[in-house]
Amino acid sequence: MIVLEDALTLLLNHAPLPCSTTRYPLAECFGRILAEDITSTMDFPPFNRSPLDGYAVQLKDIVHVSPEHPVLLMQIESVPAGSVPCKIVTSGQATRIMTGAKIPEGADAVVRLEDTRLVNDQIEILTADKAATNICSQGEEIRINEKVLTTGTLLEEGALGLLSMLGQANPLVFHKPKIGILATGSELLSPSAPMKLGKIRDSNSYMLLAKTLKAGGEPVLLGHVEDNLSSIITKLSELPDLPVYITTGGASVGDYDLMEKLFQELQIPLLFKGVAMKPGMPVLAGVWKNSLLIALSGNPAAGSVSFEMLISPLIRKITGLRNWNHKKTIVKLCGTFTKTSPTRRFVWARWFMKQGFIFAEPLSHQGNGMLKSALEANALLEIPAHNSPIKDGTELEAILLHL
Numbered sequence: 487m488i489v490l491e492d493a494l495t496l497l498l499n500h501a502p503l504p505c506s507t508t509r510y511p512l513a514e515c516f517g518r519i520l521a522e523d524i525t526s527t528m529d530f531p532p533f534n535r536s537p538l539d540g541y542a543v544q545l546k547d548i549v550h551v552s553p554e555h556p557v558l559l560m561q562i563e564s565v566p567a568g569s570v571p572c573k574i575v576t577s578g579q580a581t582r583i584m585t586g587a588k589i590p591e592g593a594d595a596v597v598r599l600e601d602t603r604l605v606n607d608q609i610e611i612l613t614a615d616k617a618a619t620n621i622c623s624q625g626e627e628i629r630i631n632e633k634v635l636t637t638g639t640l641l642e643e644g645a646l647g648l649l650s651m652l653g654q655a656n657p658l659v660f661h662k663p664k665i666g667i668l669a670t671g672s673e674l675l676s677p678s679a680p681m682k683l684g685k686i687r688d689s690n691s692y693m694l695l696a697k698t699l700k701a702g703g704e705p706v707l708l709g710h711v712e713d714n715l716s717s718i719i720t721k722l723s724e725l726p727d728l729p730v731y732i733t734t735g736g737a738s739v740g741d742y743d744l745m746e747k748l749f750q751e752l753q754i755p756l757l758f759k760g761v762a763m764k765p766g767m768p769v770l771a772g773v774w775k776n777s778l779l780i781a782l783s784g785n786p787a788a789g790s791v792s793f794e795m796l797i798s799p800l801i802r803k804i805t806g807l808r809n810w811n812h813k814k815t816i817v818k819l820c821g822t823f824t825k826t827s828p829t830r831r832f833v834w835a836r837w838f839m840k841q842g843f844i845f846a847e848p849l850s851h852q853g854n855g856m857l858k859s860a861l862e863a864n865a866l867l868e869i870p871a872h873n874s875p876i877k878d879g880t881e882l883e884a885i886l887l888h889l
């Protein structure tokens with residue numbers, strides 16, 4: 487039996503390198519991982535521009551204005567966003583300018599439209615309030631040659647907007663790692679099969695498919711196979727070449743729990759067998775033909791916790807993501823937790839904010855009812871080993887699954 491953190495380190499140390507790279511159109515890049523550093527080839531904004539609709543003027547003409555002592559200026563042109571001003575603003579003149587348009591030469595202030603009035607043909611300036619700061623300077627957000635995005639960045643809305651701004655229509659991204667998911671168990675039926683006595687439908691494959699997608703991998707469902715060593719070996723020999731294979735079922739000590747025998751039969755040296763946590767203790771891992779083979783428990787409650795704690799960070803690392811680690815946080819326990827155990831435990835919980843603190847309430851119906859609690863859970867709460875009953879409000883570590 488191995489400590490969870492050591493098991494994860496072993497898996498990460500044997501993780502395949504991130505996949506090959508390719509260029510994708512920007513619109514197809516959401517959720518992918520950037521495989522190159524992006525340096526700006528231009529300043530942004532690319533020119534001094536107006537942050538509002540108003541008049542570009544010379545500051546010295548308006549510094550002393552007030553509604554009681556306005557000044558009159560002559561409009562020389564009007565510049566919409568996207569156009570280039572042609573005329574230089576000199577003393578006594580104003581260029582009507584729209585938000586986003588280039589500031590004309592000669593102007594060093596912009597008065598907003600609401601602070602002006604049209605008087606005959608002239609523009610009356612009623613206040614100079616903030617006029618000098620009403621200019622967005624060239625390069626104030628991004629300088630030319632500045633590194634804006636780095637390899638390993640998850641491409642979400644901010645990154646996609648920046649890439650577009652920088653003219654990166656086809657950024658280089660990592661291919662998603664393919665993760666094989668094979669369910670073992672003679673009791674298993676596919677979701678479309680008619681029900682039979684003694685059988686259950688395979689829910690693990692679909693649960694782990696979803697978890698794989700969330701971690702940034704590409705799940706490859708390999709179906710299910712009965713608890714028979716030669717059937718499992720035949721099935722494995724037919725599988726496509728993938729960097730990681732996850733199996734569920736047969737990881738414990740029962741007569742038909744064949745995973746340990748499988749590792750022996752295929753002469754796969756074990757990285758570890760059994761992880762000191764509950765649920766999710768039965769896990770075996772090894773390197774098989776340059777791929778990681780990880781056998782999880784068939785118990786949905788156990789398999790999903792093992793996946794969350796061990797496989798999700800592993801997949802995130804193989805995607806090329808820079809920050810692949812769990813997002814752990816300290817929460818306050820809502821209610822008391824009375825179940826004690828010599829092993830550290832992870833329980834599905836629901837976090838919420840109250841009086842400025844994050845609280846987490848363990849869900850009832852854990853264990854075999856895990857799938858129902860998974861529906862409601864948004865956190866995995868860690869209960870330390872050998873705890874005496876834990877009091878309401880005690881600080882505990884949790885992984886927040888959905889924000």
Ligand SMILES: Nc1nc2c(c(=O)[nH]1)N[C@H]1C(S)=C(S)[C@@H](COP(=O)(O)OP(=O)(O)OC[C@H]3O[C@@H](n4cnc5c(N)ncnc54)[C@H](O)[C@@H]3O)O[C@H]1N2
Pocket residue numbers: 669670671673674686687688689690691734735736737738739740743765766767768782783784785786788
């Ligand atoms: N004598 C002992 N028995 C058990 C122990 C133990 O220490 N000594 N550990 C228990 C614990 S804890 C767990 S967890 C399970 C682990 O069992 P396995 O990993 O070998 O998994 P299976 O026996 O194949 O299945 C367990 C359970 O889950 C159902 N199952 C299996 N596959 C699926 C699937 N794809 N979709 C939905 N449900 C699935 C299966 O029918 C069983 O009910 O062992 C305990 N026993």
Ligand code: MOO
Pocket residue numbers: 763764765766767768783785787788789
């Ligand atoms: O290890 Mo079992 O995984 O406690 O549920």
